Amino acid sequence: MAAVALPSSELDRLRELIRPTALAVTQGRAVIEPLQSLLPLGLPRGGTVVVEGSLALAIALAAAPSAAGAWVCLVGLGAVGANAGLAAVRELGVGLERLAVVDVAVDEDSDGWVNAIAASMDAVDVVIARPPRLVMARDARRLAGRLRERGATLVLHGRDRAHTLTADRVLRVQQSRWEGIGQGFGYLRSRCLTIEATGRAGAAQPRRASVMLPDPDGGVSATATVTNLFVASP
Amino acid sequence: MTRTLVVECIDWPVSAARTDPSDPVAVVHANRVIAVSRAGRMAGITAGLRRREAQARCPELRIVAHDPARDAAQFDPVVSALAALAPRVEVLCAGRVAIPTHGPSRYWGGDQALAELVAQRVHDVLGERTVATAAPVVGIADSRFGAQLAAQQALGHPSPVLVVPTGSTKEFLGPFPVAVLGLPDMADLFRRLGITTLAQVAQFERGDLLARFGPLGDVVHRLASGEDDHPLDPREPAPQWSVDMAFEPPLDRVDQVAFAAKALADDLLQQLANHGLACVCLHIELHGSQGEIIERWWRHDRPFTAGAITDRVRWQLEGWLRTAELVGGIALVRLRPDHVVVDRGRQLGLWGWSSEADERAIRGLSRLSALVGSGRVRVPELRGGRQLDEQVALIALESVDLGERLEHSLAVTQPGPWPGRLPTPSPTVLHDPVLSADVRGDQPGIVQVSGRGLLSQPPTQLSIGGGPWQAITAWAGPWCIEERWWDPARSRRLARFQVVVQDGIAHVLTVEQGRWAIEASYH
Numbered sequence: 058m059a060a061v062a063l064p065s066s067e068l069d070r071l072r073e074l075i076r077p078t079a080l081a082v083t084q085g086r087a088v089i090e091p092l093q094s095l096l097p098l099g100l101p102r103g104g105t106v107v108v109e110g111s112l113a114l115a116i117a118l119a120a121a122p123s124a125a126g127a128w129v130c131l132v133g134l135g136a137v138g139a140n141a142g143l144a145a146v147r148e149l150g151v152g153l154e155r156l157a158v159v160d161v162a163v164d165e166d167s168d169g170w171v172n173a174i175a176a177s178m179d180a181v182d183v184v185i186a187r188p189p190r191l192v193m194a195r196d197a198r199r200l201a202g203r204l205r206e207r208g209a210t211l212v213l214h215g216r217d218r219a220h221t222l223t224a225d226r227v228l229r230v231q232q233s234r235w236e237g238i239g240q241g242f243g244y245l246r247s248r249c250l251t252i253e254a255t256g257r258a259g260a261a262q263p264r265r266a267s268v269m270l271p272d273p274d275g276g277v278s279a280t281a282t283v284t285n286l287f288v289a290s291p
Numbered sequence: 292m293t294r295t296l297v298v299e300c301i302d303w304p305v306s307a308a309r310t311d312p313s314d315p316v317a318v319v320h321a322n323r324v325i326a327v328s329r330a331g332r333m334a335g336i337t338a339g340l341r342r343r344e345a346q347a348r349c350p351e352l353r354i355v356a357h358d359p360a361r362d363a364a365q366f367d368p369v370v371s372a373l374a375a376l377a378p379r380v381e382v383l384c385a386g387r388v389a390i391p392t393h394g395p396s397r398y399w400g401g402d403q404a405l406a407e408l409v410a411q412r413v414h415d416v417l418g419e420r421t422v423a424t425a426a427p428v429v430g431i432a433d434s435r436f437g438a439q440l441a442a443q444q445a446l447g448h449p450s451p452v453l454v455v456p457t458g459s460t461k462e463f464l465g466p467f468p469v470a471v472l473g474l475p476d477m478a479d480l481f482r483r484l485g486i487t488t489l490a491q492v493a494q495f496e497r498g499d500l501l502a503r504f505g506p507l508g509d510v511v512h513r514l515a516s517g518e519d520d521h522p523l524d525p526r527e528p529a530p531q532w533s534v535d536m537a538f539e540p541p542l543d544r545v546d547q548v549a550f551a552a553k554a555l556a557d558d559l560l561q562q563l564a565n566h567g568l569a570c571v572c573l574h575i576e577l578h579g580s581q582g583e584i585i586e587r588w589w590r591h592d593r594p595f596t597a598g599a600i601t602d603r604v605r606w607q608l609e610g611w612l613r614t615a616e617l618v619g620g621i622a623l624v625r626l627r628p629d630h631v632v633v634d635r636g637r638q639l640g641l642w643g644w645s646s647e648a649d650e651r652a653i654r655g656l657s658r659l660s661a662l663v664g665s666g667r668v669r670v671p672e673l674r675g676g677r678q679l680d681e682q683v684a685l686i687a688l689e690s691v692d693l694g695e696r697l698e699h700s701l702a703v704t705q706p707g708p709w710p711g712r713l714p715t716p717s718p719t720v721l722h723d724p725v726l727s728a729d730v731r732g733d734q735p736g737i738v739q740v741s742g743r744g745l746l747s748q749p750p751t752q753l754s755i756g757g758g759p760w761q762a763i764t765a766w767a768g769p770w771c772i773e774e775r776w777w778d779p780a781r782s783r784r785l786a787r788f789q790v791v792v793q794d795g796i797a798h799v800l801t802v803e804q805g806r807w808a809i810e811a812s813y814h
């Protein structure tokens with residue numbers, strides 16, 4: 058049979074068809090739209106995301122999985138376990154009907170903490186936790202293995218002192234500015250966060266984005282869509 | 292139509308807990324009373340009450356946790372005794388069995404004679420003490436549902452037996468209210484449509500109910516007209532669907548057997564699913580290493596899941612172990628589907644459906660709760676309130692039935708308007724207890740809010756818990772709140788501020804009786 062020259066558009070289409078399939082396990086979990094530019098591959102399954110500087114950002118990462126029916130667990134977040142924190146959690150888009158809150162003493166021993174995290178990962182898909190000051194290297198390895206096996210995502214609010222827990226993505230708040238409040242007038246209306254994302258394995262290139270987190274409704278939105286009435290002096 | 296005898300021990304979970312009959316006792320599951328002793332009923336406690344409310348009605352009430360395994364194991368002697376009277380005894384749940392009466396009735400000389408014999412036998416097995424709490428009753432009718440209601444009607448009569456004559460089950464069921472169907476949503480809808488009794492349900496054409504309510508309408512019509520919920524299928528389940536597993540050497544631990552049964556159950560359900568079938572009555576056979584055999588029929592009103600099958604194998608084995616008939620280990624487990632129905636599947640609702648992830652989470656969270664300690668795994672529930680800590684409440688996992696909670700999703704709950712609450716966004720961290728703080732202004736003298744809500748001078752610096760002074764870059768307030776002024780013990784009078792300090796962190800500050808505190812923070 059004679060070779061047939063195909064137009065390049067057709068070639069592209071075929072290339073797309075025979076492209077190696079990305080299995081569901083290797084694809085990341087979805088993140089909400091305003092954060093997509095920071096995490097283009099989504100939340101890694103079986104990986105760890107470290108968020109530095111904003112608890113609201115750590116919680117907002119769980120919003121899209123939660124909306125898709127995944128369970129979320131807050132472990133050892135202390136005061137967030139109290140109630141008003143949960144009003145914020147709800148506003149950020151995490152459904153309360155698929156949320157569990159676990160109280161573990163974080164600073165005492167990493168052993169209890171690691172056990173609680175491992176057991177939470179068996180139950181839920183996204184675990185948001187504050188790490189203890191020191192995690193033993195042995196425990197960190199055990200945790201990473203369990204995480205890969207379960208395909209859950211661990212979101213850490215802050216890091217342990219020795220950085221024993223490996224981070225696949227790191228989101229760091231670089232600038233934070235509250236809007237809507239002045240000298241004796243207005244109220245906390247929204248916050249403009251500038252976030253830098255770094256990572257490894259395909260996400261090594263640093264990325265930067267500004268988002269409204271929280272926006273006036275308590276959710277997350279892209280900066281441009283919000284008109285600012287008052288701007289606090291920095 | 293299968294004429295059926297039902298034996299029911301009213302409030303079996305209470306008698307299984309082996310309590311004193313004169314004590315008020317309630318068995319509680321997921322914070323709700325599911326069974327209550329006679330003394331408890333006299334004190335005004337009914338099934339379905341919240342635990343707290345039950346305790347308020349009767350302070351000396353003893354609360355017992357629900358344990359299905361205990362209930363089943365305690366009930367097993369009754370099943371064994373009845374198995375000697377009739378060839379086939381179906382266990383519906385702990386405390387309730389059904390016996391098809393076709394053969395046994397002729398053998399023992401009629402329905403009435405059979406019912407009295409069964410009542411006597413149950414009485415003998417349970418003994419005086421348990422009979423006083425369990426009150427076993429017997430009913431015979433043309434359907435299982437009818438027999439069950441007949442048995443419940445017999446409660447309190449001198450002879451605990453009620454036989455509904457052949458062919459008159461429909462008339463017997465007629466006057467009962469629709470609530471007895473055990474489908475609260477359906478019953479509620481019927482009532483709103485003006486249909487209050489089963490006679491009114493039965494007078495419809497079955498096709499009309501099917502068209503309006505789907506398969507559930509069909510089932511309801513069957514029950515109301517004195518038929519069984521699943522039409523008898525002339526097709527015998529194929530013998531090759533029975534699955535078994537032999538153990539060499541024999542197993543001598545219950546959990547090993549249960550583990551093997553789980554694999555068998557998965558296997559069986561997979562086979563049935565391939566044919567689009569589900570099992571509602573299951574025959575479980577256990578063989579001892581010395582040739583002893585125990586067999587039981589288990590019937591369930593919903594299709595069996597693997598977990599439900601494993602539980603029943605476990606209960607059957609535990610009941611057997613109590614009789615001490617078993618000397619060696621368990622050599623064989625056989626599961627045979629006895630009554631299969633077409634699996635219509637379950638139409639998942641748009642909201643509040645439960646997925647595989649939900650089942651995994653429910654299992655996993657209860658494990659987690661066992662690991663970290665009871666009361667330390669909690670789930671949120673929306674409340675309403677003006678104060679920050681009133682808007683969402685956390686409830687211990689043990690007191691919630693997660694599956695049921697998902698069914699009635701709380702996504703639809705509206706918190707209602709609470710004028711005076713902080714506007715969104717809400718703070719992410721709530722300090723409990725509140726952090727003490729100090730505030731000063733540029734002028735000498737303290738910063739304070741007067742009774743009229745006037746600020747003495749603008750706040751410019753903040754110190755948290757005696758720490759270093761931080762500059763306040765922006766602030767708003769005071770918002771004065773006066774709550775429950777009618778109740779001196781609980782009244783509060785405070786003023787609230789929002790402040791932003793230099794590193795972009797915002798706090799909710801309160802001043803109450805001249806003391807400053809940080810109530811919450813935005814991180």
